[in-house]
Amino acid sequence: xxxxxxxxxxxxxxxxxxxxxxxxxxxxxxxxxxxxxxxxxxxxxxxxxxxxxxxxxxxxxxxxxxxxxxxxxxxxxxxxxxxxxxxxxxxxxxxxxxxxxxxxxxxxxxxxxxxxxx
Numbered sequence: 001x002x003x004x005x006x007x008x009x010x011x012x013x014x015x016x017x018x019x020x021x022x023x024x025x026x027x028x029x030x031x032x033x034x035x036x037x038x039x040x041x042x043x044x045x046x047x048x049x050x051x052x053x054x055x056x057x058x059x060x061x062x063x064x065x066x067x068x069x070x071x072x073x074x075x076x077x078x079x080x081x082x083x084x085x086x087x088x089x090x091x092x093x094x095x096x097x098x099x100x101x102x103x104x105x106x107x108x109x110x111x112x113x114x115x116x117x118x
Contacts, residue, residue, distance in 0.1 A: 001062060007055035008037060011044035025061055034059040 002017055012020075020040055024033030034057045045052040 001060045003058045005056040007053040008041045030059045030061045
């Protein structure tokens with residue numbers, strides 16, 4: 001996730017930033033990625049303008065495997081609660097919404113059209 005001021009986006013496109021960040025993502029070096037984005041932004045400003053605008057960049061690498069493991073753990077907890085409920089009280093019903101992978105994918109930036117992942 002890249003959060004940056006207009007000083008970055010003035011001369012760098014989303015694709016430019018993604019290309020700068022990608023090698024650092026694979027190495028898990030978010031701070032170095034942000035530094036490189038700032039350096040490249042400053043270089044672009046120097047080539048095209050006399051004055052450099054403020055340049056701010058924060059990069060956070062999300063651990064999607066951690067999220068996936070957490071969701072699997074929660075799903076196991078839900079299934080355990082359902083099975084305990086069935087064993088102890090057959091008269092009351094319980095409704096549990098299972099973890100929705102589409103929701104997770106959507107929040108991680110996957111694209112859906114008509115409910116189908118693209």
